[in-house]
Amino acid sequence: MSNAPVVAAVDGSEHSLQSLEWARTAALRHGTGLVVAHVLPDSVQLYAARRSSLADASQPDAYADPVGDRIRALLAQAPALPDEVRYESLEGSVPDALRMVGEGARMLVMGSRGHSGFATLLLGSNSHAVAATAACPVVVVPHAARTAGAASEPPAGRVVLGLHAAETPDDVLDFAFAEAAAWGTTVQVVSAYAIPPAPTTIMDSPFQVIPPEGLADEGDAVPAEREMLRSQTERLGPFRARWPDVSVEQAAVPGDPAERLVTASRSAALVVVGRHHPRRKVGSLTIGSVAHAVLHHAHGPVAVVPTLPDAS
Structure with missing residues (x-):
């Protein structure tokens, strides 16, 4: 390669x-x-x-x-x-x-x-x-028309990697780190977690509960965010070792992952996403929902990295 x-x-x-x-x-x-x-x-x-x-x-x-x-x-x-x-x-x-x-x-x-x-x-x-x-x-x-709201000099931006720590194939991370090394820029790793419903939304739903990980504690981040950052750090370890000159920024954010990546694309040199959910059959003609949304709405270049057969 x-x-x-x-x-x-x-x-x-x-x-x-x-x-x-x-x-x-x-x-x-x-x-x-x-x-x-x-x-x-x-x-x-x-x-x-x-x-x-x-x-x-x-x-x-x-x-x-x-x-x-x-x-x-x-x-x-x-x-x-x-x-x-x-x-x-x-x-x-x-x-x-x-x-x-x-x-x-x-x-x-x-x-x-x-x-x-x-x-x-x-x-x-x-x-x-x-x-x-x-x-x-x-x-x-x-x-x-879609780059009108992006940064005026996108090469100065980061390489943004959409990561699901447990599911994104290694090929996607490899591509993002290689591109960041070639650009001489940072990899910004973005993972999103679901926002638990507000208390007002469960008043008439006695069987709907907010999981403990969705509740804030004394720290600066909710447990769900801390756990996602921990999973990111563990998953990124081998890639940091392989690309020691590439700096990494980690972000665990609430909300929809595609929306977060589209927002990040305004100032990114490149957004990198995996093509399919890894449990989907390799060769499927249906692109993953996150990749589909980012391709249609991103304000800058998007790299869609395929899942190889041995990663499925």
Whole structure:
């Protein structure tokens, strides 16, 4: 994985060009290659298939690829490039083609919407499909309308890790720490716990009780928070040892985990979440509820890290 390339999915839209820039800098940070992947439009794929089947020598050998021309021109003006940059034109459906090119990649970076998306959509169908099924981590870079409320200089932000200490697979933590090391920034670990109901909500419900861990004591934190921080510390131990130069901030907060991560995304360089609940069957096309909500509403880039078969 150390030499695996960063893959940028482009279609010529402004959203995809923004994700290309994110992928270029990611490849430079990790000292790896960059693969720029463009899935050819259906019309071009049909033309290529027709020419091949008819063997019509009167037709030109090559077809116009304005997206490829634009990408090469943009990269030629970039301030710095990875040592290896490769452009690939792909055939097939967008999700299938990107899943294939992403196999073995360090990460696959794509925009939240492409040319075919409606302006009102928060996340395009292709981005969702790839994030839900790719074999590598998928970083989705949101469009400008969603980053309007984010920090003006996101690279200065933390890498925010959504953690369920007992259930988040190691691959998710590994990715977050590796990214923080590459950014030269902090990992902020966020875990959320349910808020117990207020006494007024149980007056007419005699069989509903507030558990002891939900009650405050003499300390600065409720027992539920202290226990969650203790679980975090225990779980993070091996990763702190593996990444000693990465500073860690821990937060145990009440409320909905997705809401907390979306709020943290305003000032984060990257939010990292696991794709599925680990008890869900690997290969499921349904993305986890937290990952789904964060992908749709985060104000900055989100990395969705898959659960590998040996972690399920």
